[in-house]
Amino acid sequence: MRLTDYFIPTLRESPKEAQIPSHSFMLRAGLIKQSSAGIYSWLPLGLKVLKNIEEIVRLEMNRTGSQEILMPTIQPAEIWRESGRYEDYGKEMLRIVDRHDREMLYGPTNEEMITDLFRSTIRSYRDLPKNLYHQQWKFRDEVRPRFGVMRGKEFLMKDAYSFDLDREGAIRSYNQMFVAYLRIFNQMGLKAIPMKAETGPIGGDLSHEFLVLADTGESEVFYHKDILNFKVPNDEIDYSSELQTIVDEWTSLYAATSEKADQNVHTELNDSLMSARGIEVGHIFYFGTKYSKAMSASVADSNGNLRYLEMGSYGIGVSRLVGAIIEASHDDKGIIWPESIAPFKVGIINLRKDDGLCVKESDLLYSAIGDAGLSVLYDDRDESGGAKFANMDLIGLPWQVIVGPRGLKEGQVEIKNRATNQKQSVPLGEVLNVLSGR
RNA sequence: CGGAGCGUGGCGCAGUCUGGUAGCGCACUUCGCUGGGGGUGAAGGGGUCGGAGGUUCGAAUCCUCUCGCUCCGACCA
Numbered sequence: 155m156r157l158t159d160y161f162i163p164t165l166r167e168s169p170k171e172a173q174i175p176s177h178s179f180m181l182r183a184g185l186i187k188q189s190s191a192g193i194y195s196w197l198p199l200g201l202k203v204l205k206n207i208e209e210i211v212r213l214e215m216n217r218t219g220s221q222e223i224l225m226p227t228i229q230p231a232e233i234w235r236e237s238g239r240y241e242d243y244g245k246e247m248l249r250i251v252d253r254h255d256r257e258m259l260y261g262p263t264n265e266e267m268i269t270d271l272f273r274s275t276i277r278s279y280r281d282l283p284k285n286l287y288h289q290q291w292k293f294r295d296e297v298r299p300r301f302g303v304m305r306g307k308e309f310l311m312k313d314a315y316s317f318d319l320d321r322e323g324a325i326r327s328y329n330q331m332f333v334a335y336l337r338i339f340n341q342m343g344l345k346a347i348p349m350k351a352e353t354g355p356i357g358g359d360l361s362h363e364f365l366v367l368a369d370t371g372e373s374e375v376f377y378h379k380d381i382l383n384f385k386v387p388n389d390e391i392d393y394s395s396e397l398q399t400i401v402d403e404w405t406s407l408y409a410a411t412s413e414k415a416d417q418n419v420h421t422e423l424n425d426s427l428m429s430a431r432g433i434e435v436g437h438i439f440y441f442g443t444k445y446s447k448a449m450s451a452s453v454a455d456s457n458g459n460l461r462y463l464e465m466g467s468y469g470i471g472v473s474r475l476v477g478a479i480i481e482a483s484h485d486d487k488g489i490i491w492p493e494s495i496a497p498f499k500v501g502i503i504n505l506r507k508d509d510g511l512c513v514k515e516s517d518l519l520y521s522a523i524g525d526a527g528l529s530v531l532y533d534d535r536d537e538s539g540g541a542k543f544a545n546m547d548l549i550g551l552p553w554q555v556i557v558g559p560r561g562l563k564e565g566q567v568e569i570k571n572r573a574t575n576q577k578q579s580v581p582l583g584e585v586l587n588v589l590s591g592r
Numbered sequence: 593c594g595g596a597g598c599g600u601g602g603c604g605c606a607g608u609c610u611g612g613u614a615g616c617g618c619a620c621u622u623c624g625c626u627g628g629g630g631g632u633g634a635a636g637g638g639g640u641c642g643g644a645g646g647u648u649c650g651a652a653u654c655c656u657c658u659c660g661c662u663c664c665g666a667c668c669a
Contacts, residue, residue, distance in 0.1 A: 170603090171663090372668090473669090506628095540631075
């Protein structure tokens, strides 16, 4: 993509409503545009990142055997009355009345809907276990939206739901998601720590939140320092194997948000205790028969007896992750995208639009890099070098290829790594090798 | 929902107290010089001052109502 063709409205100054780096950079780099409080349009650059995150989540969820579906954003009120949450959820739920005076709502989550879907189609224990997920926009009428997409009213969430015949099966499903979450966040360059969590309005007796450490996090967290050394399961992972040992390891050391914090443990841990702030990016629940009982979702077991489904639900804040990743990865100049989710892998800066050789070599590199299958954003504007450097650093692409007359005299360009700030002069013919050789 | 504050050009702000021709920086347009970290000169374009009503010869400025946004607190992926 040529920058002169791209819709990327960047700002030199930060809008005053942006209080934290991720919000400021997302506005300044042209990722999002606020529509109203807590509601945003996603612009091309931001949407690319969002899609990249979605895709990482999708691939890993599919690996676990979970199957993707897509449920509606608008839900009928009846099923929420059945579960009892229509009243419980309060004003956060956006309620709508259609032209026939039917009560509807913009879904803040989908436990009722999936339970309704499942109970009306599944009859036998032979159909279990199942795990279904979707990535759909949710709406929670937050009293006070803030921090940009980190705490918006409208947000994209991946939510998965597991159905098992018994508790043992449900724990297996829970463990699969637990391990998948470790891997998903890891693939985005994040260190996410699972912590014992409150089950809140979803209910249940087993629950973990996954938190990314960041100074601007909304939650205060405490953890044993060694938890940061635990290994995330690699690509060889087999989701049908016994995962309990992995879960046991990751839950063996103390880690808790302030709501679940235990002062006695803190005293015991002493120097091993770390205190920090965290951003919740995932939350998994095992809640048993809470919804299946309320909504009569059952199957026949092998003896022909009806049994209520054992369920769990598993959320990931997809749109929030865009902000969370920036919080975890930026400097004073701008965003530093991890390669796996970067909107483009490479940015080309042509320092001299009026220099024929610079234009020619930049054009050639642009084609060559694109042909090699690497996504590339080409700054072909007639701007000063300083402006282009500042802009590219703000956008935060992992690799910058800087083409200028000085280097071209020697047949070289400069390649800069945004994260390490390391620069190396590279002969024109070696650029592709350097970029793809990693 | 309690408390506080702010709405003036795309962004950041001054002007409001004390009513009298709407300003500044950045961004934008054209031209020139410049060209390896947001350079520079000249010439331009763009705002019924959030909205409605009122007071006044005259309202961005005073009064009333209203809408929106932000911050602190309580709540949430």
